[in-house]
């Protein structure tokens with residue numbers, strides 16, 4: 267199930283709330299510093315009034331007396347001394363403002379990086395805790411896109427939001443200043459700004475729609491390249507590469523068009539806003555002269571209004587861009603809540619939390635989501651510790667689904683699986699898997715050294731244990747012959763190795779875990795019969811007492827089994843001892 271995307275205002279509210287909750291007290295300090303920066307900027311601007319008064323000798327009304335008293339206190343009699351005092355204060359204000367801004371920016375950048383990293387880590391943790399059945403149903407590109415492109419758009423969104431806040435604080439202080447200097451001009455200026463923002467509401471909605479389209483476009487691009495790379499060999503072998511290139515180009519062209527349209531739109535909006543601000547400025551100057559505002563006040567007011575155009579433009583542009591990035595936040599939230607619904611496993615992954623023992627399937631039934639017919643139906647059996655059991659049956663009979671349920675990857679829809687009498691649930695499946703090693707037909711190898719591949723998820727494992735496991739899996743000679751032995755990097759998905767070599771490395775990796783139950787799901791089908799026999803015999807000899815579940819089609823592979831379970835059409839059709 268997937269949540270529907272929220273509206274812009276709802277998403278913005280959620281985003282701001284999320285950032286505020288993360289920021290906590292540091293956020294309050296940052297807000298205080300933003301306010302202080304705004305006030306210092308305002309006081310600096312207000313200094314224009316006494317400076318102009320000193321320069322022109324036309325101190326107006328209420329400020330004149332205050333100014334004269336202040337200059338008398340510091341003993342500044344003539345114009346030069348007074349100007350010196352004022353410039354000194356001005357320079358000190360600028361320096362103080364720079365310090366406040368540096369402090370503010372350090373906190374903001376910390377918040378920005380921390381928030382984004384936190385959200386990324388949260389998404390990864392939610393993904394790791396989700397049920398396999400839900401992960402299987404996820405498009406890989408959806409996760410990759412969320413963790414790469416959407417997370418970086420989130421970073422841009424938080425930056426823009428903070429810039430909007432800074433601009434808002436500046437505007438607030440500048441507005442107070444204009445109101446003090448000339449309430450009439452402040453009223454006209456504010457009315458113009460409010461009208462401007464109301465006029466821009468449809469533009470903001472359009473920016474949101476464009477942002478959503480761009481986010482979807484970049485997802486399609488990633489999905490297309492992911493699918494191509496996943497089947498790269500087949501694509502090239504069957505001359506499908508040009509078709510892929512054409513498809514990818516079409517998506518790229520569409521995405522570029524969307525980006526270009528968005529940029530053109532932003533340029534047009536910027537042009538209209540700049541012209542409107544210039545017109546408003548001219549109108550205000552005219553109105554100021556017409557209503558007879560004193561020259562010093564008029565010049566100071568116009569200077570402050572001029573300074574206001576910067577934050578107004580920042581507000582307008584950054585708000586639009588912020589809104590265009592919000593769909594990415596929504597995408598992240600929807601993915602996270604889809605995965606969070608799937609949680610429920612215990613964090614306790616120690617084997618002690620789930621004792622081993624006889625595995626019992628009691629009338630187990632399971633249907634893959636969306637499948638028309640049950641995958642497994644009414645499966646009842648018991649497997650004692652130390653048994654070596656072969657699983658056979660036609661393709662699609664349900665063999666892999668059976669071992670996936672046994673490994674706690676899927677939960678039965680009907681019946682129950684018990685381990686040593688304890689029902690296996692999603693909550694204790696992590697602990698159960700601490701006793702298991704699972705090797706699939708096409709084992710996944712990291713583009714890392716063999717050492718890291720063999721000890722993946724195991725922390726530090728000493729080389730002697732790795733070599734021992736390799737010897738049992740019949741891969742020690744192979745690894746010794748490699749240029750850097752255990753330090754050899756096996757390339758993407760282990761593509762520097764043959765299929766059978768990859769399978770032997772995967773079996774060695776499974777043995778490093780020292781499992782009580784080893785599941786081999788067609789895990790040796792790429793190895794020649796003679797080597798396969800030697801490997802399986804060595805595995806049995808190396809860990810006597812280990813339960814082995816072996817899914818295979820070849821009779822030679824099944825020769826080590828003492829018992830065969832035959833699946834047919836999702837039911838257990840045979841259970842024979844041999």
Ligand SMILES: Nc1ncnc2c1ncn2[C@@H]1O[C@H](COP(=O)(O)OP(=O)(O)OP(=O)(O)O)[C@@H](O)[C@H]1O
Nearest residue numbers: 402634635637641660661662663664665666667668
């Ligand atoms: N993720 C899935 N979603 C829907 N149906 C699935 C899914 N995985 C498997 N199935 C279906 O479940 C049935 C059993 O599949 P399973 O992989 O368990 O068979 P199998 O016996 O292991 O086959 P094979 O020998 O070909 O590997 C098949 O009909 C398959 O199409």
